[in-house]
Amino acid sequence: MxxxxxxxxxxxxxxxxxxxxxxxxxxxxxxxxxxxxxxxxxxxxxxxxxxxxxxxxxxxxxxxxxxxxxxxxxxxxxRTRMQEERERRMLVNISHDLKTPLTVVYGYAEMLLAPEQNLTPAVRTKVEKIYAKTRDVLDMLLLFFDLAKMESGELQLDRTQIDVCEICRSELAGYYEMLQDADFVVEASIPEEELFLEGDAQAMKRILGNLIQNAIRYGADGRYLGVSVGKEGSGLAIRVTDRGKGIVEENQDKIFERLTTLEDSRNKKYQGSGLGLTITKRLTEAMGGSIRVKSRPYRETVFTLLFPQDGQM
Structure with a gap:
């Protein structure tokens, strides 16, 4: 049982x-x-x-x-997308509304600076300041326009074979006088051979111009600019280096955000718009590339651009 x-x-x-x-x-x-x-x-x-x-x-x-x-x-x-779209439209509208009167002020200032106006030195100095500041604001408005186009997908880029080495040499030469005036030591490691990738020449010029200007503006303490181009893996790497105050590690991801200026990690003598690096990143990605930054304060700050060479964008 x-x-x-x-x-x-x-x-x-x-x-x-x-x-x-x-x-x-x-x-x-x-x-x-x-x-x-x-x-x-x-x-x-x-x-x-x-x-x-x-x-x-x-x-x-x-x-x-x-x-x-x-x-x-x-x-x-x-709601976030709608808010971002409203912000883009607002920026475009404000930029458009301000552009016309500023262009008029800029034009009159340029006319007053003509030699035949015979301005006194004191008056000429004031008009030159008006002229320069108006130009700065107009440039910023154009940046707003460009960024709005990129973020809305309206910006169309060409797809042609471009020689990266030639563009780098050309852009660097365009800043020769500025670099000389600022007592910069310039080191360029750009091959004599042609290195091609498929992209937009004007966009590449703007990317490099923005990075060189950034190095001049925020790396002024180190008075050094390095530009190098070379093959890396299956693509091309372009590096722009300065030895200024640099960017602390926790802020290195923030510098590509819109309207971000990190005064604690940059040269306070220069004020940027907070849009240059954002536009640089958008253009780089639009050409199928990527951008990153690595900074050791007071030693070296390196912006690295990586582009594929397989024709994929």
Whole structure:
């Protein structure tokens, strides 16, 4: 009798074990399915809802809560996009409204500086300041226009074979007098051979110009500029180096954000618009490349551009 009882208990235990094991496998599979769908939805920005069929109340409740969170995230994402679009339009509208009167002021200042006006030295100095500051504001407005075009996808780039070495030499030569006046030591490591990539020549000139200007403005303490070009892996690497005050590590990712100027890590004698490096990053990425910065304060700050040479953009 005892043997029969033990046998029955064993069978009951085995049955319960199989039942719970089946239930566990079933729940595990449903949770895995929920997790997979959640991953796919997040990749799409949380636009898709989670659909998990289950007779377990806890699973259904979890799926419902996840869907509510995805819905809230979707609404937040949509509001963020709308806000960014409103900001872009506002910047464009303000820039457009300011451009016309500033252009008039700039034109009159230029006329007053003509030799035939015979201005006194004191008056000429004041007009020159008006002329220079007006030019600065107009340049900033053009930056706003360009950034708005890039962020809205309206900027169209050419796809032609460009010689990176020739563009680097040309851009560096364009800043020769400025570098000489600032007593910079310039080291250029640019091969004599032609190194081509598929991209937009004007965009590449602007990228390099922005980085050279950045080095002159914020690396003035070190009075050093280095420009190098070379093959790296299957692509090309361009590096622009200065030895100024530099950027502390926690701020190195922030410098590519719009309207960011890090006065604590840069030369306070110079004030930038906070748009130059943002535009540089957007143009680099539009040509299929990437940009990164590595800085050791008071020793070396290096901006590295990496571009593929396989014709992919």
């Amino acid at each position: 005892m043997l029969g009882f033990c046998l029955a208990a064993g069978i009951l235990f085995a049955a319960l074990f199989l039942l719970y094991f089946y239930k566990y496998r079933k729940l595990s599979g449903q949770l895995t399915e929920l997790e997979n769908q959640l991953d796919e939805s997040l990749k799409k920005g949380g636009e898709d809802s989670i659909l998990v069929y289950s007779d377990e109340p806890a699973i259904r409740q979890l799926a419902a809560r996840v869907n509510r969170l995805l819905e809230e995230q979707g609404s937040l994402t949509a």
